Amino acid sequence: MLTIALPKGALLKDSIRLFQSVGLDFSGFLDSANRQLQIPAVTGQAQALLVRAQDVPVYVEYGQAQLGIVGYDVLQEKQPDVAQLADLGFGHCRMSVAVKADSPYRSALDFPPHSRVASKFVNCARDYFQGLDLPVELVPLYGSVELGPITGMSEAIVDLVSTGRTLKENNLVELDVLYQSTARLIAHPISYRIGADDIGVWIEKLRSQALAAVR
């Protein structure tokens, strides 16, 4: 049976709406009383797994899920071996460099060498600063990255920004954008190639729904 990995968090609602629009109902995951991590679509044609966003490409890469929805940011960070089949057009955000509002720096290029940069996205941050040929010391954190500059542990952060409110409330300003991110439809490459479980039909339906929603 077709198995789909859905991300907990910000992308879940839109993901469930997208699958509903092609006739696969996983809205059970939105019920606050739900504790199940694996639910079948009512029609019995597919099932969904509810996993952390970072784990979506893992399930898809190992082929336990043939399809998944995940942010481009996670794909950039983890570089998984998965097929990227569609930009779904929701979950807009950007990966940005931010500093304290009273910082003298107006661009990452102004940072002195060996500045400290805190991030949950260490690979993205490393690639970005390597691209600038600017050596920095990366401080890996798992959350509340904004505290890095506030406490003085780091000069800057690299983090996802959607509205910018969190940055503003913590008195930080955004300097440079590494990339824009949206939700992506990903697939297990081998399952996609052999067309297992009618995967191609579902992908076409999802793509056309996603395109229709953007227009």
Added chain:
Amino acid sequence: MIYHPPSGSRDLLPLDVAQKHWIEERLEQVFQGWGYHRIITSTVERLDTLMAGGAIEPSTVIQLQNAGGQSLGLRPELTASIARAAVTRMAEVCYPQRLSYVANVFRHDAKGSQGGQQEYYQAGVELLGTTGVMADTEVVFLLLDCLNNLQLTGTDVLLGDAGLTHSLLEVFPVEMQATVRDAIARLDRVQLETLSLSPELLERALRLMDLRGQPKDVLQRVSQLDLSPQQQAIVHGLKTLIEILPAATEAPKVTLDLSLIQPFDYYTGIIFKVVADTPQGRQVVGQGGRYDNLLGVFHPQHQSYPGIGFMLNVESLHQALLPTGHLPDRTPPSDWLVVAKTPAAAAAAFTYAQRIREQGSQVRVELHLDPEATPDTIRELAQTRQIPHIAWVAEDGTPQVETVN
């Protein structure tokens, strides 16, 4: 202090070995049945030999320190080694050369979230010195025969043609070819859609990425592209191959996939992958293809010879075969337990045991070693170990045979 094996390596205990042998024996039967001869090459190769084909990333090779200053590595696959070993003797041997192997290979798997394992077992063949649809067909049929002899059903075969796909990429501007190829190889449709290409070329790139499905449909779709005579010849070859294929019984489903390329490889003609559904997920259990330029890399005068081959991954086959129940579920029990009735009968027991061993082929005879055990304990032992016969041997050599199971 507890001694662990290094991470990424594993020990195979007797049952694992029995199951591995079950697989390897069946593969070797097929290889021999098709006239292939086994070759054994060195586990350690010079790094430049391993890299010469251009398909191996240095970071995936486990490198060795060598006092002579040579860079050495453990082989991550066999084709380069076999090409090196065979090509210098190509002038003296008859064509074609049919070679097979069963060997361990070593790899650091650094990419993505998969990996960890470092040592793998592979079995495969190389058919050297011959080209054409007949040779391609032989190797594909041989592969199907291997799956058949393993009684592995429900597999899928992905078939592509690296030569055709590469030549279809030539319509793109030279500076874009690598990017387009890479995006198609990684199935990154989103990247492909955002490349700065003219609408016609973009449409062409997306069509190329979607050239996959039922062989007949795909051949029809590819024929609609305006093809050079050379490309038409390749398409014709694929058509011939596919028409011969379904004759095989219980054949796996074949998907023709002309987007099946790798960012770096040495394949020049047909390529294929075998996919099996295992409890650990759907995975590639074997792959191969035609490489008509690789042997020339190793030839002293760079004289090239065509080649085609495939390898099967024994671990993946093992995972795919476990649920089928065909693999042995225990190590074979002994056929005889020989017991010396008294300590003085020891010599007679050894003599008798040897006599049984010499009577039949593959008779397993073990001696009972504990002179203190009572007959009842010995019977119980034979029963739990599923040994069918006990021979109680007296000092004068007369055996008393008892059937237990």
